Amino acid sequence: MEICYLLAFPDSDESGTHPLEQFKGLKDAPYFQPIDIDLVSLGEETLIIKGMPWR
Amino acid sequence: MRQRYDGVVQMVECHYDLRDPFAVSVLPDRTKIQSVLQSRYLPEAIRKSGLFEEYSILLVKEARPTPDKWIEKNAHALANMIRSQRDVFEQNEIGEVLSSRTRYSARELTLIDWEGAIIIAPGEDYQSDIALLKIGNYQLLRYRMLDRSIEDLLDKINESFFQNRRPRATRGLIRQIAEHKLEIMLNFERAEQSLLLIGDWYTAKLYESIHNEFYLKDWKESVRAKLDNLENIVETIQENFVLSFETLMERLQMLGWVLLLIGYLYLYALDAGWIHFP
Numbered sequence: 001m002e003i004c005y006l007l008a009f010p011d012s013d014e015s016g017t018h019p020l021e022q023f024k025g026l027k028d029a030p031y032f033q034p035i036d037i038d039l040v041s042l043g044e045e046t047l048i049i050k051g052m053p054w055r
Numbered sequence: 056m057r058q059r060y061d062g063v064v065q066m067v068e069c070h071y072d073l074r075d076p077f078a079v080s081v082l083p084d085r086t087k088i089q090s091v092l093q094s095r096y097l098p099e100a101i102r103k104s105g106l107f108e109e110y111s112i113l114l115v116k117e118a119r120p121t122p123d124k125w126i127e128k129n130a131h132a133l134a135n136m137i138r139s140q141r142d143v144f145e146q147n148e149i150g151e152v153l154s155s156r157t158r159y160s161a162r163e164l165t166l167i168d169w170e171g172a173i174i175i176a177p178g179e180d181y182q183s184d185i186a187l188l189k190i191g192n193y194q195l196l197r198y199r200m201l202d203r204s205i206e207d208l209l210d211k212i213n214e215s216f217f218q219n220r221r222p223r224a225t226r227g228l229i230r231q232i233a234e235h236k237l238e239i240m241l242n243f244e245r246a247e248q249s250l251l252l253i254g255d256w257y258t259a260k261l262y263e264s265i266h267n268e269f270y271l272k273d274w275k276e277s278v279r280a281k282l283d284n285l286e287n288i289v290e291t292i293q294e295n296f297v298l299s300f301e302t303l304m305e306r307l308q309m310l311g312w313v314l315l316l317i318g319y320l321y322l323y324a325l326d327a328g329w330i331h332f333p
Contacts, residue, residue, distance in 0.1 A: 001073045002114040004185060005089060008192045009097055009107035010200055011065035018059070023190075027159060027183045028256035035190065036249045042057035042065070049091050052071050055056075 013040070057096075060193045061245065063200070067096050068189065076113060077132040082139065085111070106203060108192045111139070111171040114181050122164035122175045126153055137171035155268050157261045165261060167268045184261060190250070191265035197246045198274035204239050205281045208232065212288060229296055236289050243282060247275070 018040040026035075046055045056068045069092055073081070089109065093102060101107055113136060118125035126133060134144050134152040144152070155167045159176075165184050166173040172188055174181050215228055252262040266272065324330050 001076050001116065003071055003073050003076075003085065004112040004114055004181070005069045005071075005092065006110040006112070006185075006189060006192055007067040007069075007092060007096060007107065008064055008109075008189075008196045009101050010063065010196070011059060013059055013062045023186055025183050026186065026258045027180075028258055035252070037190065037193070038061045040059040040062075042059055044056045047069075047092075047095070049088050052088070055070050 018042075058189075060189075061197075061249070063242075064193050064196055065096075066189050066193060067092070068185065070114075073113075076136060077129065081136070086139070106196075106199060108196045108199075110188065110192050111137075112181075112185065112188060113137075113171070113173045114179075115173060115175045116179055117177060118162075118164075118175045122158075122162065123156070125175070126156075126164075126166065126173070133173065137168045137173070139170065155264050157257070157264050159257050165264075167261075167264045169268045169270065183258065187252075187258060187262055187265055191262070191269050191271070194246060194271055195269050195274065197242075198271070198278050201239060201243055201246065201278050202274075202281065204235075204242075205278070205285055208235050208239070208285060209288070211235075212292070216292065229293060232289055232292070236285055239285070240282060243278060 021039045021041060023035045023037070023039060044055070046053050058066045058068075060066060071088075075081070089111075093107075093109070097107060113133075115125075130149050130153055131144065134149040135142075137152055138144075152168050153166060157165050157167070159165070162175075162177050163180075164173075164175045166175075167188075172184075174184050176184075212232060250262070252259045321330075
């Protein structure tokens with residue numbers, strides 16, 4: 001089993017230089033794009049907290 | 056994994072393996088780890104203000120004999136885990152926490168509560184449901200941010216127009232308030248119209264469940280009501296400002312007439328020879 005922890009907070013981006021992405025892989029998704037939210041990836045990392053890897 | 060939504064919200068998604076989710080040490084360990092993650096990613100000001108959302112999801116690869124039976128068997132522990140509580144729940148409370156279930160197949164089930172969720176997927180295909188839960192959290196935070204913006208604007212109006220003895224209704228200040236109001240309204244529309252998760256397909260059903268459990272409808276109505284109030288207040292201020300501007304113009308006009316009359320009388324007296332210059 002696994003725990004997934006989500007943390008959301010206000011963080012505005014004034015530059016707008018990152019490439020935009022789309023939400024993919026929604027189960028049973030229709031032919032149209034149902035989610036019109038600008039999505040930007042900011043990176044991935046692995047942390048070791050209390051001896052456990054968080055990715 | 057870190058992502059930014061609509062250029063206004065950052066979403067951090069962290070995963071770690073759990074050998075025994077029902078062990079006594081899980082809850083205090085989770086609390087400590089989440090606190091570390093918060094201090095790493097949350098700016099201090101936001102942490103203090105409380106304007107952020109956190110959400111935990113238990114990802115389960117196997118639930119035997121069936122997802123529903125597994126949930127019933129571990130109901131108490133799962134309810135405590137979702138609500139991050141050590142206290143004992145009443146049976147009806149457990150039922151409430153574990154009630155909102157959406158099924159993709161006989162072996163795949165997602166349970167949603169407003170503080171946490173459980174995704175059971177034998178193929179470890181969790182990402183679609185996690186993406187929707189992230190969107191739900193994003194929308195909830197977006198409504199909270201809008202609510203905070205409206206409150207801040209109302210405070211500003213109160214401070215500028217009612218706390219000072221002599222209100223300083225300047226054209227610039229009113230324009231600034233109107234612009235801020237417009238920005239909030241556009242943000243509200245954006246939060247409203249960004250999703251077309253409608254219909255009978257699985258993702259739409261799951262989103263409906265998230266929408267209900269996160270009380271997004273109530274948030275939307277609350278923000279809309281506050282926006283309507285704000286609009287009325289700003290309109291009243293604008294009307295008042297126009298009225299006071301008109302009054303000022305009328306007074307200036309009256310002063311002009313008085314000056315003209317004095318000048319006319321002076322010229323008349325001069326012409327009649329009532330005034331003599333040495």
